[in-house]
Amino acid sequence: MAKRKTKFICQECGYESPKWMGKCPGCSQWNKMVEEVEVTGTARRGAFTHSQGSTILTKPTPITSIETVNEPRILTKLNEFNRVLGGGVVKGSLVLIGGDPGIGKSTLLLQVSSQLANKGHLVLYISGEESLRQTKLRAERLHIASDHLFVYSETNLEEINRTIDSINPSFVIIDSIQTVFHPDVTSAPGSVSQVRECTAELMRIGKTKGIAIFIVGHVTKEGSIAGPRLLEHMVDTVLYFEGERHHTYRILRSVKNRFGSTNEMGIFEMKEFGLEEVENPSEIFLEERSRGAAGSTVVASMEGTRPILVEIQALVSPTSFGNPRRMATGVDHNRVPLLMAVLEKRVGMLLANQDAYLKVAGGVKLDEPAIDLAIAVSIASSFRDKPTRTTDCIIGEVGLTGEVRRVSRIEQRVQEAAKMGFERIILPANNLGGWTGPKGVQLIGVTSVSEALRAALGE
Template sequence: MAKKSTVFFCKECGFESTKWVGQCPGCKSWNSFTEEPVVKKTPVNKASSRKTETPKYLSEVCTEEENRTVTGIGELDRVLGGGIVKGSLVLVGGDPGIGKSTLLLQMCRQLTTAKKKVLYVSGEESQQQIKMRAERLGTFQGELLLLSETNLDQIEDIVSKDTPEIMIIDSIQTMFKEEISASPGSVSQVRESTGALMHLAKGMGISIFIVGHVTKEGVVAGPRVLEHMVDTVLYFEGDNTAAYRILRAVKNRFGSTNEIGVFEMKNSGLAEVMNPSEYMLQGKPEDEPGSVVAASMEGTRTMLVEVQALVCQSNLNMPRRTAAGTDYNRVNLLMAVIEKRLGIQLSFCDAYVNVAGGMKINEPALDLAIVMALISSYKNRALSSKTLVFGEVGLTGEVRAVSMAEQRVNDAKKMGYEICILPQVNQQHLKIQGIRLIGVNNVRELFKLLQD
C-alpha cells in the first residue's frame, strides 16, 4: 500500500513546507505549522463559466454608482464604504455570540425588501433554526432563499442555476470540497474553499459574505492567507455582556479602513447607534477628580469618550498599573513624563486608567486627556464638566498637533462643551466662535490650568 503523502502548512501565512519547522520562514511565527494531506486537484476544464477578460485602458473602465448596493443599514454601509460592491468577497469575523449572523440576517431582511435575490447558506444551522432566528428580528417582506449545505461543489451547482445577487456563507470553517481529503476547517479546506468562492464571486458577479470564526487570540481561524484573498475584512468587537457592538474594517479595497459602525444589541436584533458620543458619555459623573472627556477620531467620525484615572497610595512593593481601553505601555510612558517633567512622584502610587464605555482607542490624541486625568486624580482637583481635552504628548513634555482639530472642536461645540484644551499649534489656526480655546505647548501649562 502506497504511503499517504502529506505537507506542512503555516496557519498564519499559508507557507508550505515538506517537513515541520519551529519558525515559519515566511511570517516568522512560532509553532504555526500543521500537517495536511497533499491536495490532488482534478484537471480544470478551460471552458469555464467565467468570462474571458481583455485588457482595457484606465479611461475606458466604467465605475457607475449602480455597482454598489445599499444594504439599508447605515452603519454597515459606512464601514463598507457606501454599500456592497458587485462581485466582492467580504469576510466577517468576531467572537461567538457577538452578532455576526444576526447582522447578516438583518442585512438580508433589508435587501429582500428591496427586491434583491439573496441566498443564505448555513453549514451550522438547519432551515428551521434559521427561520426561528429570523422571526425574532421581525417580518420579512421579501423572499429569502435558505440552504443548509456544507458541500461547496453542490453549492456551486445551485448558485449556477439560481444566480443570486448576494450570498452569505455561514461559516467558512464548515465548508469542504470533495476533491480535498482534509477535514472541514483545516488549512487546506479553508484555503481552497475561499479560492472557489472568490472565483464564483468574480466570475458571476455575485457579492459573497463569509462568516469566519476567531481564535482565542482574536484573529480569524484558519490560514492568514484567507484575509489576503478576500476584498474586505470586517471584525465585530465588544463584550458579550455589554450592549454595544463595534464593527470595524481592518481591510477594505473599496473604502476606508478607519471607519467604524456602532450597534446596540437588543431583543429584536442589532440597532444602529446614530450618536456614539452621546451613548458613550451616558452616566458620566459631574465634577469628579480623574474624569476627563477626550475627542478621538474614528475615520471621519468624532468620538467623545470619557477617560477615567484613579491614583492612590500603594501598599505593595511594586505599585500596580492597569489600563483598560488604551495601550498599557503608553500609559506607563505618560506617567514617566509626568514624574520627570512635573516632579510628581507616582512611583509609590497605584494607577488605574480606563476608557469608559468599553471603547479601545490607541490614538495619540488621547495622551493629553490621560495626563490630565492622572494629575486630576493625584491632586484631587476636578476639571469642569464642560471641558474637552485632546492632544499628543512627547517624551520632553511637549504637546504636539493632531489631525482634524477643527472637526473635533466643532463636534464638541455641538455637544454643549464650552472649553477646549488643545495643542497651541492647532489653536493658532482655528477661529471658532462660541467655545473657548486654550492652547498649551507643554504639560507644565496643563498643570497650571488645573491649579487655577
C-alpha cells in the first residue's frame, strides 16, 4: 500500500510546507499550520469535471469573434442592495458576503431570496448551519412565503451539485462556505483546501449554467473573511456587512466588484420584521448632532458614487502623562498625529502636550483624503474652544505644507450639503472654477489651513 503524502497548510493565508512550522512564513501567524492529505492531480480532475451541456471555450478564440449578450440586471426591492452590487444582480456572478456573527447576513439573503422568488425566479437557499425548521421559523418572522423559494439543508458539495442540476434554479445562496465540503478533499470543512476547492466548483457551476450564486463567509477576529486570501480573488464581488449588535443600523460595503464601482455603501436598519433600507443616510447621521459644541464639523464624504454627510467630533485636552494620547475611531489613527503636526508647524498651535480623541459619529469608516480639512478644523475648534457654525460643511485635502488641495466630485458633495440645509461650504479654491453652486449656498474657497480656520472659527 502506497504511503499517503501529507503537507502542512496555513489556515490563514494558505501557505504550504512539507513540514510543520510554528510560525507561518507567509503571514507570520503562530500555530496555524495544519496537516492535510495531499490530493493527487487525477483525483482532483475526477472530482471537478465539467457538467454536460456546459459551453466553455476549449481553444483560444479571437476576441472579435466572441459574441456577447447584454442581459439586463435583475433588481430586488432593496435599492441599497442593488446599488452596492452596481445596479442589480448579474447572471452567472459569484458574490461573497462577509460579516460578524449575528450581524444579519442570513436575514439579508433570505429577504433578497424572497424578493427574487416573488418575481418568478427559482431560488435555492442552501443552509449548512440551520435545519429546515430553523430556516422556516426565520422566514415566518420575516413574513416570507413563496413557492419559488426552495430551502435545502446540505453540506456535501456533490449532493448540492445534483440538486442544482435537478431543480435548475436562477439563484443559489450558500450559507455558509465554511460548512460546505467536497468528499474527495480529505481535510475538514472550513480548511483552506476545502474552501478553495468548493469555491472553485461553485464558480464553475455559476459560470457554465448562468446561475447567480451568493456565498456567506465567516470573518476572523481581525474583521477579514476567514480562509485563504485566494477566496476574495476568485469571486466576482466581495461585500462586507458591518455594524454593531447594539445599534440598529447596518452598513453593506462593496470592496470588490467586477460589475460596478468599489467602495459603494448601502445603509440598512434592523427592525422586528427584517432589514429596511435607509433612503437618506445623511439625515440619519446628523439627526443627533450637538448644536454649538466645540470640536464638531460636518464633511461631505464620497462613498462609491454617493455623497454622505457625516459628523466628525474631536476632543483635545491637556495630557496627564509624559506622552500625549492620540486615538481615532472611524478614520485611520495615523491621520490624527499627521494633521496635528501640520496645525502645530503651519498654524502655530501648541498641541504637543495635548491629548486628542477623534470620532466619526454613526459608526461610519472614512478613508478618503477629502476629510482632512474637516478633521483639522475639528481639532482646532476643540483646542480653541470655539464652535463652528451649524450651517457649515467643510471639504478638502490637507498637504504637509498646510495647503488645501482639490478633491473629486465636488459638485455632488455640494449638492448633498445644500439639500440638507447647509448655507456655507468651505472647500478648496481650486475646485471653484467651471461650475456654479446651488442658490442660497455660499462657497468659500481656501488655499491653506490658516484660511480655513479663519473662515470657520473667525481666527
